[in-house]
Amino acid sequence: MATTDLNRRTALQLLAAGGSAALLAGCAGTSNSPPSSNASVDSATGSAGGISITDQRGKTITVVRPVTRVVTIPMPAASLLVAVDRTADHLAAMHNASWVAMRDGIMGTMFPESLALPHEIATQDFTANVESVRALDPDVVIQWSDAQLIEPLEEAGLTVIGLTNTGKQEDVDAWVAMFGAMLGKPERAVEIKARSDAELAAVKEMASSRNLPGPSLLYFNRFTGGLKAAAANSYNDFYIKLVGATNPATGDDPLQGSGMVGLDVEQVLRWDPEIILLGNFDGALPQDLYADPVWQSVSAVKSRRVYKVPLGGYRWDPPGQESPLMWHWLSDIAFPQQQSRLPDKVTEYFDFLYSYKPTADELDKILWTAANGQSDHYQQFNAA
The missing domain is CATH 3.40.50.1980 (Nitrogenase molybdenum iron protein domain)
Structure with a gap:
């Protein structure tokens, strides 16, 4: 043989x-x-x-x-x-x-x-x-x-x-x-x-070792042209809870339905999430919320904790081969005191997946450092 x-x-x-x-x-x-x-x-x-x-x-x-x-x-x-x-x-x-x-x-x-x-x-x-x-x-x-x-x-x-x-x-x-x-x-x-199993274990260990309450974190699959958020039985709900945060869409006042569920601004105002994630299925950026009077009372907007999810070899918001990088990125977003040097991890992981090492400019593009530049603690992700 x-x-x-x-x-x-x-x-x-x-x-x-x-x-x-x-x-x-x-x-x-x-x-x-x-x-x-x-x-x-x-x-x-x-x-x-x-x-x-x-x-x-x-x-x-x-x-x-x-x-x-x-x-x-x-x-x-x-x-x-x-x-x-x-x-x-x-x-x-x-x-x-x-x-x-x-x-x-x-x-x-x-x-x-x-x-x-x-x-x-x-x-x-x-x-x-x-x-x-x-x-x-x-x-x-x-x-x-x-x-x-x-x-x-x-x-x-x-x-x-x-x-x-x-x-x-x-x-x-x-x-x-x-x-x-x-x-x-x-x-x-x-x-x-x-490799994925090892990264999952590492993220779980980080989450279990914290003596900090996790922030409420809402993920928008769609923002422009009608809101859709990650509800029960979504991969986004899985990783929000994985890193130690909470998802208001599956909390005490949950969205009815499964997967990505439509909702109105009034529901978001009632939840008042501490962090908002904008997915890569439309063009919405943090500045769109920061500049819109409708969103000014939301805690995530007041504290500048709105973030565009990275886009690498594929979108990081749905499940895929780069999901371990999403877990680490989201850990750093939810608990910014960690300072994990994610650009180095992205470089190494891309070499493992694709036999390719991104340049500093490419890393900044993947991590949306310009679009997220006005958001709290995002300088930790700058590569260039």
């Missing part, structure tokens, strides 16, 4: 032992097994068995060899694929929102070929243009697990891997495991999960 095959087999055994990212079985589940946030992978790369992956619908997909052409529709999937692969060579097309993040962030600089890829393959609500996708002749299409999104693709004869997002880190771990398996790089998935 070749050394590469031994390494892959060892990696898959480690994935199985980890439990939360992937469960290894002698056979990869049946197509009617129940959906789960975990993914089962059974790799027989280099043998007649091929690579079998049980996706988050509980359906088993088998490919005869590592895939070389992948179309991604869920927005985190394109950049996650590149991080697992350390190249954009096997990305065939992506959702437009993924492409915009690559264009506006640093991914397009690290992997300029990604900006030339097709990206008008699905509507904003992730409904695929089936004929456009078929014309790309992909080995695999990555899609959200909703039946109405997947069935048209499968009826067209395409191989589809379904993802879910339950607002938990286990989903990211499952995506990494599936992508590593289908690319023939399960050992890379092990590395990424091990």
